[in-house]
Amino acid sequence: MAKISPRGIPVERGKIHEFATAILDDHPHYHDVEAARAAGLPSVVAPPSFVMAGALFEGASVETLAGIDGFDVRSALHCAQEFVFERPLCAGDVLTGSPGATRSYEKGSGSGGRMKFVEFEIVYRDQNGDIVVRSRTTAVQAPGVEKAR
Amino acid sequence: MSVDWAAVRVGDERRFDAGEIGRFHFVRYAGASGDFNPLHYDDAAARDAGQQRVFGQGMLTAGILSGIPAAWFGPESLRRFAVRFRARLWPGDRVSCWGRVVRVYRQGDRLHADLLLSAKNQNGDVLVRGEATVREWRP
Numbered sequence: 001m002a003k004i005s006p007r008g009i010p011v012e013r014g015k016i017h018e019f020a021t022a023i024l025d026d027h028p029h030y031h032d033v034e035a036a037r038a039a040g041l042p043s044v045v046a047p048p049s050f051v052m053a054g055a056l057f058e059g060a061s062v063e064t065l066a067g068i069d070g071f072d073v074r075s076a077l078h079c080a081q082e083f084v085f086e087r088p089l090c091a092g093d094v095l096t097g098s099p100g101a102t103r104s105y106e107k108g109s110g111s112g113g114r115m116k117f118v119e120f121e122i123v124y125r126d127q128n129g130d131i132v133v134r135s136r137t138t139a140v141q142a143p144g145v146e147k148a149r
Numbered sequence: 150m151s152v153d154w155a156a157v158r159v160g161d162e163r164r165f166d167a168g169e170i171g172r173f174h175f176v177r178y179a180g181a182s183g184d185f186n187p188l189h190y191d192d193a194a195a196r197d198a199g200q201q202r203v204f205g206q207g208m209l210t211a212g213i214l215s216g217i218p219a220a221w222f223g224p225e226s227l228r229r230f231a232v233r234f235r236a237r238l239w240p241g242d243r244v245s246c247w248g249r250v251v252r253v254y255r256q257g258d259r260l261h262a263d264l265l266l267s268a269k270n271q272n273g274d275v276l277v278r279g280e281a282t283v284r285e286w287r288p
Contacts, residue, residue: 015181022174022181023212024167027219039151040288041225048219048230049212053182078207082231088224088286 008127013091016046019053036090043091048083051095051124051135076118080138086131094127100134116141152222154260154285159250163221167213167244167268170205175240178209205238210277214268217248222283228261229282235275243271248281259285 013033020030028035029045036044089095100121109115122135175189184206187194195203211232218227238244245268252263266279 019181019212022178023209023215024174025212025216025219027216027224029224030219039223039225040286045224047212047224048215048227049208052184052208078234080231080233081208081211082229083227084229085227088227 008094008096011046011089011091011093011095013044015053016044016050016091019050020047023047023049041088041090046089046091048085049081050089051083051097051122051133052081076139076141078137079140082136084134084136086133089132093132095124095132097122097124099123157250157253157260157262159253161250162248163217164245164247165216165220167216167246170209170213170238170242170244171240172203174209175203175205178206178212182206182208184208203240207232207234207277210238210244210268211279213244214246214266214277214279215281217246217266218264218281218283221248222262223286226283226286227281228284230279231281232277232279234277236270238270238276244276245269256284259287261285
């Protein structure tokens with residue numbers, strides 16, 4: 001199965017600041033430790049899509065998809081994404097991702113071809129082994145359709 | 150900053166205009182996210198893939214859209230955030246985001262709300278459709 005990431009990636013304030021800036025979000029709980037603490041958080045909180053950030057993700061999607069029989073990563077298209085949180089992810093957490101459920105299925109397309117869908121989950125646990133967030137990705141492979149990812 | 154949960158009702162709406170999004174934003178998101186797929190900053194690579202030019206990462210638009218529940222309820226209140234990618238974001242497009250409460254309910258000892266979300270371009274085309282569940286934040 002896929003290698004997800006080096007074990008134990010620290011979630012850092014600077015990376016949260018950088019990521020939140022890139023998604024144009026100036027919410028003080030992303031950028032200002034004092035504001036986050038005033039809200040009862042241990043430190044700044046990460047945006048919901050933060051676990052897609054490279055240091056945490058570390059090619060997990062590509063490796064997981066590559067491990068699925070008959071799925072060509074180069075012509076697959078990311079079509080949906082979901083994050084489910086057990087608690088807020090904050091700076092100071094140390095996350096380790098591991099593969100969760102994976103399934104693939106086919107659907108007929110309008111043009112009569114077959115489109116192959118893959119759904120896979122990555123479960124991120126904290127330094128105590130507790131689940132913080134589950135990330136679920138859906139990708140589709142449609143022969144002859146635009147290559148995107 | 151924090152929302153008054155007792156006043157949250159089905160049908161409540163929020164929207165904001167994220168302004169014009171372009172190559173600068175694609176490159177900055179590539180760096181911040183680690184997604185260095187060249188389709189988002191290299192026109193030659195985009196043309197080789199059958200596209201007219203570079204286009205934005207779906208997760209960039211999704212991230213901008215997450216600003217609706219984050220600004221409204223606080224980012225710490227997010228229980229679930231889900232998106233589907235519908236259309237390409239081209240350089241120079243204006244992105245506007247919208248969200249509406251579709252359900253308010255109590256689960257355990259906390260109030261929850263389900264939201265529908267969308268990010269559209271200047272023509273009204275949906276770029277990303279989303280859903281979120283938020284819940285009362287208790288430290």
